[in-house]
Amino acid sequence: MEFGIFTIGDVTSDPTDGTTVSEHQRIKNTVEIAKKVEEVGLDVFATGQHHNPPFVAPANPPVLLANIAAQTQRLQLSTATTLITTTDPVRIAEDYSYAQHLSDGRISLIMGRGNTGPVYPWFGKDIRAGVPLAVENYNLLYRLWREKNLDWEGKFRTPLNGFTVTPTPLDEVPPFVWHGSIRSPEIAEQAAYYGDGFFHNNIFWPTSHTARMVQLYRQRYEYYGHGKASQAIVGLGGQVFMRKNSQDAVREFRPYFDNAPVYGHGPSLEDFSTQTPLTVGSPQQVIERTLSFRDWAGDYQRQLFLIDHAGLPQKTVLEQLDLLGEEVIPVLREEFAKGRPADVPDAPTHESLVIRHREGRDPIPGGGEGSRAFEDRQARASEAAKEGAEQS
Amino acid sequence: MSTTTMTIVAVTTSLSEDSTTLKLTDRILASATSAGESVGIEVNTEVINIRDLATALSDMTLTGFRSEALEAAFAAVVEADAVVSVAPVYKVAPVGLHTLFWQLIDEKALARTPVLIASTGGTPRHSLAGESVLRPMLAYLKGVVVPTTVFAATDDWGSSEGGRALSARIRQAAEEVVSLTATLIGAGKGDLAEVADPETSDAQFASGEGAGRARGAGQDGRVGRGGGIVDEFDPANVTPFAQLLEG
Numbered sequence: 001m002e003f004g005i006f007t008i009g010d011v012t013s014d015p016t017d018g019t020t021v022s023e024h025q026r027i028k029n030t031v032e033i034a035k036k037v038e039e040v041g042l043d044v045f046a047t048g049q050h051h052n053p054p055f056v057a058p059a060n061p062p063v064l065l066a067n068i069a070a071q072t073q074r075l076q077l078s079t080a081t082t083l084i085t086t087t088d089p090v091r092i093a094e095d096y097s098y099a100q101h102l103s104d105g106r107i108s109l110i111m112g113r114g115n116t117g118p119v120y121p122w123f124g125k126d127i128r129a130g131v132p133l134a135v136e137n138y139n140l141l142y143r144l145w146r147e148k149n150l151d152w153e154g155k156f157r158t159p160l161n162g163f164t165v166t167p168t169p170l171d172e173v174p175p176f177v178w179h180g181s182i183r184s185p186e187i188a189e190q191a192a193y194y195g196d197g198f199f200h201n202n203i204f205w206p207t208s209h210t211a212r213m214v215q216l217y218r219q220r221y222e223y224y225g226h227g228k229a230s231q232a233i234v235g236l237g238g239q240v241f242m243r244k245n246s247q248d249a250v251r252e253f254r255p256y257f258d259n260a261p262v263y264g265h266g267p268s269l270e271d272f273s274t275q276t277p278l279t280v281g282s283p284q285q286v287i288e289r290t291l292s293f294r295d296w297a298g299d300y301q302r303q304l305f306l307i308d309h310a311g312l313p314q315k316t317v318l319e320q321l322d323l324l325g326e327e328v329i330p331v332l333r334e335e336f337a338k339g340r341p342a343d344v345p346d347a348p349t350h351e352s353l354v355i356r357h358r359e360g361r362d363p364i365p366g367g368g369e370g371s372r373a374f375e376d377r378q379a380r381a382s383e384a385a386k387e388g389a390e391q392s
Numbered sequence: 393m394s395t396t397t398m399t400i401v402a403v404t405t406s407l408s409e410d411s412t413t414l415k416l417t418d419r420i421l422a423s424a425t426s427a428g429e430s431v432g433i434e435v436n437t438e439v440i441n442i443r444d445l446a447t448a449l450s451d452m453t454l455t456g457f458r459s460e461a462l463e464a465a466f467a468a469v470v471e472a473d474a475v476v477s478v479a480p481v482y483k484v485a486p487v488g489l490h491t492l493f494w495q496l497i498d499e500k501a502l503a504r505t506p507v508l509i510a511s512t513g514g515t516p517r518h519s520l521a522g523e524s525v526l527r528p529m530l531a532y533l534k535g536v537v538v539p540t541t542v543f544a545a546t547d548d549w550g551s552s553e554g555g556r557a558l559s560a561r562i563r564q565a566a567e568e569v570v571s572l573t574a575t576l577i578g579a580g581k582g583d584l585a586e587v588a589d590p591e592t593s594d595a596q597f598a599s600g601e602g603a604g605r606a607r608g609a610g611q612d613g614r615v616g617r618g619g620g621i622v623d624e625f626d627p628a629n630v631t632p633f634a635q636l637l638e639g
Binding site: 193 | 460624
């Protein structure tokens, strides 16, 4: 199981003193945070993709990820998310492939649609076609990373004739892809269809809802024959603020919570903590809360925490990373390993994907022979043939 | 008609304990229950008081986040066979807290669901508030709003004459909602029989195939009642990805 942090790069005033860091400083801080993530022994740094203020998450995440890759050794570098709707799949294929080479295979992607309506037309797209864009664009990306001299035609982009991505993915194995969605069953279905990962950013959602989305993905993953439901590749979000003493954590975090851009001036910190994964308290409370995710999500592969938003000072964020690295993650690694069935896979890495590829075990989109999806297709085809024969 | 049951959920904004709004709710539900009994229908009733959801509604407005209690209330409305909306009128419109509930619930939450509108107010001058504000809103949610609305002003509680008129109106509206619901439940079952061919449907669900053709026909016969809402997170209802790919 891998642990990390994800950032949306918000430039928010610190409500306790009214100061706001510059975009330049926030960007430099982000790189410092990423290096610290590796230093304290976490596995993943993930960045959002943004095109509008007050966010300075990169418009093209490989720019940031490549910079961090050059300053780290083993840190896994991910997006959270890559906008599959408004970004040209050809550029995604090229840029992430390049970053994958630079980082020696440490790149992975979480695909997302983006929920900011005005962003779509800036890139010639329409939010009303969000799901069809995600479906078509990812299908093209999937093929670009696997086929040479591709001829392709679709609804949302100019056709391609004899196109080959350069560079081709490292060792002919594309970066691992997670599909992120909060409430669209189509995306859970998409992840299952390809045998990709499914990431639910549950930080604003009650457990009951997240559990249903994860269950849907797991069952469809099994249906498509990529493994048992319990072996599907699941990632979850989380949001924490810690001090040694839980009262100190609540006292310090409350002004940031009360004024946060997303949920400020709404629910109380206490209510929000009950209803969502937000945990403000001691490292032990964070450990207990995070371990409880397994009760409803099953054994999973990736856990990302949000720790650097709402105007929190850089010093505080780095202290949070120290606490995560020293007190939380080692215990979570140990506890999550207990009782974890041997056949539940770890989070995919480039190395594990290369082995899978060489052994001919790559997932077959839509389900290969032996899967229930395959059997259903056969049954439908023979039914159609029978009907055809009767009609003629 | 053979013996059957129906569930009527009252969505009531009762701002004080023992309010006239709550009294009106109870009387409408009692009247609907007896209207059902007289034709052999067992009526189960449930009351959701929006007052209890006030903070959750304002939180959801600000953050989009639904509390569990709010989710449960929305689900109860979706699953109801019929709904009664009861709210006090403020400044010629049902109190904003009440309309907020309907503004935040899922689209089509009331599909194929008979709805009765009732309001309370200080003077009869407020009597068309339910008609002018709520009828279009509930119709937007695909509710089938019955023709008779109930309005109870202070006068109706004060005089025996007013009381008789109010009782008659309640009875009229309750009968409309019960008979329409009974009709829709009957029709719904007929639809279900058509959609779910007994020879194929069981096998299909057993195989776990998420087939588009089975959309809406849940194993437990959820169709027919609030038939516009399908549990989209049930693997049996998911649109197979091959279909999404084809566009």
